[in-house]
Amino acid sequence: MPPVDSKTIRIGLLGCGNVGGALIALIERNGDEIATRTGVRLEITRVAVRSLSKDRQVAVDPELLTTDGLEVVAGRDVDLVVELIGGIEPAREFITAALEAGKPVVTGNKELLANVGAELAAIAEAHGVDLLFEAAVAGGIPLVRPLRESLVGEQISRVMGIVNGTTNFILSQMTEHGTGYAEALAEAQSLGFAERDPTADVEGFDAAAKAAIIASIAFGARVVAGDVYHEGISDISGADISFADRMGYRIKLLAICESFDDGSVAVRVHPAMVPAAHPLAAVSGSFNAVFVEGDAVGDLMFYGRGAGGSPSASAVLGDVIDAAVNLRKGSHASLGTFTRRRIRSIDEVSSAFYLNLEVADEPGVLAAVAGAFGRHGVSIRSMEQDGLGDQARIVFITHEAGSPRFAPRSRS
Numbered sequence: 001m002p003p004v005d006s007k008t009i010r011i012g013l014l015g016c017g018n019v020g021g022a023l024i025a026l027i028e029r030n031g032d033e034i035a036t037r038t039g040v041r042l043e044i045t046r047v048a049v050r051s052l053s054k055d056r057q058v059a060v061d062p063e064l065l066t067t068d069g070l071e072v073v074a075g076r077d078v079d080l081v082v083e084l085i086g087g088i089e090p091a092r093e094f095i096t097a098a099l100e101a102g103k104p105v106v107t108g109n110k111e112l113l114a115n116v117g118a119e120l121a122a123i124a125e126a127h128g129v130d131l132l133f134e135a136a137v138a139g140g141i142p143l144v145r146p147l148r149e150s151l152v153g154e155q156i157s158r159v160m161g162i163v164n165g166t167t168n169f170i171l172s173q174m175t176e177h178g179t180g181y182a183e184a185l186a187e188a189q190s191l192g193f194a195e196r197d198p199t200a201d202v203e204g205f206d207a208a209a210k211a212a213i214i215a216s217i218a219f220g221a222r223v224v225a226g227d228v229y230h231e232g233i234s235d236i237s238g239a240d241i242s243f244a245d246r247m248g249y250r251i252k253l254l255a256i257c258e259s260f261d262d263g264s265v266a267v268r269v270h271p272a273m274v275p276a277a278h279p280l281a282a283v284s285g286s287f288n289a290v291f292v293e294g295d296a297v298g299d300l301m302f303y304g305r306g307a308g309g310s311p312s313a314s315a316v317l318g319d320v321i322d323a324a325v326n327l328r329k330g331s332h333a334s335l336g337t338f339t340r341r342r343i344r345s346i347d348e349v350s351s352a353f354y355l356n357l358e359v360a361d362e363p364g365v366l367a368a369v370a371g372a373f374g375r376h377g378v379s380i381r382s383m384e385q386d387g388l389g390d391q392a393r394i395v396f397i398t399h400e401a402g403s404p405r406f407a408p409r410s411r412s
């Protein structure tokens, strides 16, 4: 793509909702400063939306609005496309058309990238243009660029983090205020941290999509959302939270991406017991944090607002400026290659486990449970017990063991 001479880079914006609207406001607010510091003036020349009659939080010149996304992408007055619609189609169609027309694309669409990111990256590479997506993972927290650029020389063995603010808010309310799950979810919904249908967040789908993108970037591996084992937080009870607390842990929904010496990778999302002294245990409310382990750099932690219109628009704007500067130079950032690596199934992952059992409160029960652990080669690290009338609740934390479904068979 030849360099663009004009100092002004004209943006075609697809979507003007939470993030798109905040991006317009941010460019209006900081545009002069950006022009001074980078030599590039950003101008939004077209905006595609679903409904022309909708009231919007940010004033948009009605002349710019259209419901035809392809018209925006093809516009002769559009140099760069920002996709903030969400979902797979028509976002994929619009992005593909833009890249094929030699126009760089900035997107925050985790669902799309976690499913067809490698294909889109290949189209971008073939046409020599940028495809940037900092906002797709952990909203306003710079993570994709540090992984892709600053840490590209590292052997990253593990990236682990809290990448969903809704579930972290719910778990924080349960931990810090003793709120029940349903009540904490309702509070998250009333504060705008959770959707009316919270399934994507509370069942771990959103975190799984982000984990797929993180693993792809951190390990140069081809990982899609369907490769990610995920479990949500809807089965976590107040009793689990308080047992964890008594044993010195906080329950967090973690996305865990690991790379192994045999070339395989494992990517999973599930509630985990985080030691109270670990930095991730202190990440509270709707905040996100991601912990990166590199061979030379050691441990790094990235922390901040993982969602919300304004923080996410900040990440989008950083990408827009990068792409705009590259466009003027006639260059683009390479996303590198995504190689196919064996994806370990959850049954191959070993870990310490937490078990919460309700049993009859009578002699011999504890010995029977302990015997079952022993027969399956699982050793117990710690145990707590509470009476429940004629029942008892016994909670165990094991030493590292295989997945429960594939626990080693009895040796006797």
Ligand SMILES: NC(=O)c1ccc[n+]([C@@H]2O[C@H](COP(=O)([O-])OP(=O)(O)OC[C@H]3O[C@@H](n4cnc5c(N)ncnc54)[C@H](OP(=O)(O)O)[C@@H]3O)[C@@H](O)[C@H]2O)c1
Pocket: 014, 015, 016, 017, 018, 019, 020, 048, 049, 050, 051, 052, 054, 067, 069, 083, 084, 085, 086, 087, 090, 108, 109, 110, 111, 135, 136, 139, 306, 307, 308, 309, 312
């Ligand atoms: N919200 C966050 O905190 C956050 C954080 C990080 C990443 N993201 C990602 O950013 C993207 C946008 O999220 P959002 O929260 O801004 O979504 P949103 O508020 O629902 O906005 C979506 C926008 O897309 C427009 N739209 C929908 N279908 C369209 C179509 N077929 N053609 C043209 N326009 C269409 C909508 O038009 P109308 O306004 O007319 O309905 C709306 O303006 C998503 O991929 C999301 O995953 C969001």
